[in-house]
Amino acid sequence: MPELVEVENLTKKFGHLVALSGLSLCISRGITFGLVGPNGSGKTTLIRILCGLLRPSSGKVSLFGRPAPFPEMRQLIGYMPQLESLYLDLTVEENLLFFASLYGLKGKERKQRISNILELVELEERRKSKVEHLSGGLRQRLSLACALLHSPELLLLDEPTVGVDPELRYSFWGYFSQLAENGSTILISTHYLDEANRCQRVLMLRTGRILAEGSPSEILSNTGEENLELAFLKLSQEAKNVV
Template sequence: MPALVGIEGLTKKFGPLEALKDLNLSIPAGVTFGLVGPNGSGKTTLIRIICGLLRPSSGKVTILGKTVPFPEMRHLIGYMPQLESLYLDLTVEENLFFFASLYGLKGPRKKQRIQEVLDLVELKERRNFRVEHLSGGLRQRLSLACSLLHSPQLLLLDEPTVGIDPELRFSFWGYFSHLAKGGTSIIISTHYLDEASRCKKVLMLRGGKILALGSPEEILSQTGEGNLERAFLKLSRGAQDGPG
């Protein structure tokens, strides 16, 4: 079986800037895959290329063996962008109806999925609130719900827990584990290294290059450190001192 996501010789340039440098890796199905690195390390660029929103400068990305972009991929993937893409003057439920239509859901299935995602992110009581009256955390919950409407097999979440309080971060991770147990693969970018340690596999990026790739336990044992934050610092220093 091909990997869920295959990344081969992937380079992305913005003018002279190389945002991703010859990445090679594959992401298996059925895992939570953490994409970690400081601002500017290339996380969003990688996610947008996997979604087919940006084209690589060279190399390619495949999903289930097919080269991105391909038409049916919109049924396979859900994407929660780093900046919210909700309609402020619509209610919670109206936003969900709008996104459900975009994903091609219709009739009873559409209504049913809207109720299910409202339940999952605990927004049922607020379904008739206009988004402009919601706090940032509630908007994040709604954005997540929108990305889940069509039950995607692969979910790409770009820093979904930035700027939300610890309690909500905790419940977000509850939703993620729930989804992963149900068979969804989740690629989640974060700059919180404690969050990365909850993932099954972690890719550490720095300056568009791979610093480390493996399970949190593997990265800790390779570096001889007690937590991922220290591991990241150690690997970063090594990369600075080393050639290239």
């Protein structure tokens, strides 16, 4: 049985810059997979390749057991980009209607999904507000809602909790747990290592290469460190010494 996400020897170059270098990884169905690494380490590039928005320079990607990209994958994936892609002059509801139409949701089902999602991210009361009048955290919630609208099996969330206050971060992780319980697979990039600690598996990236991959406890026992932050710093220092 193939894994939900299989990446083999993936390289992505932008001109002379090597953003990802010979990356291989698998993500099993139903898990929450954390992607961590410093600015410019290749997290967004990897996520954009998985979504089919960028083509790899070489290597293979397969999703749901099929070579990616393939046309139907849009229905199976929910992508929350690092930079919000909302329409500021439209209301919360109008944004959701727009994304619903992209996913082919119609009629009763569309109405029901929008209501459910607004409830999940606690934005019912702001349904008629224009996005330009929402705070940054509320916009993050709406971006997440747009990614979840079509009940995707695989969620690709690029730093969904950046700039989000601790209370909202806590409720975001509540939504993620609910989604995971319902069988979604979640890939989440983050700079917060306490968030990585909540994932079943973690991939640590540095300059487009894998520093470590495993469960948080495996990474801790392999590095002999007491938390993921120290483990990351140690692995990063070791990698620098090798270069």
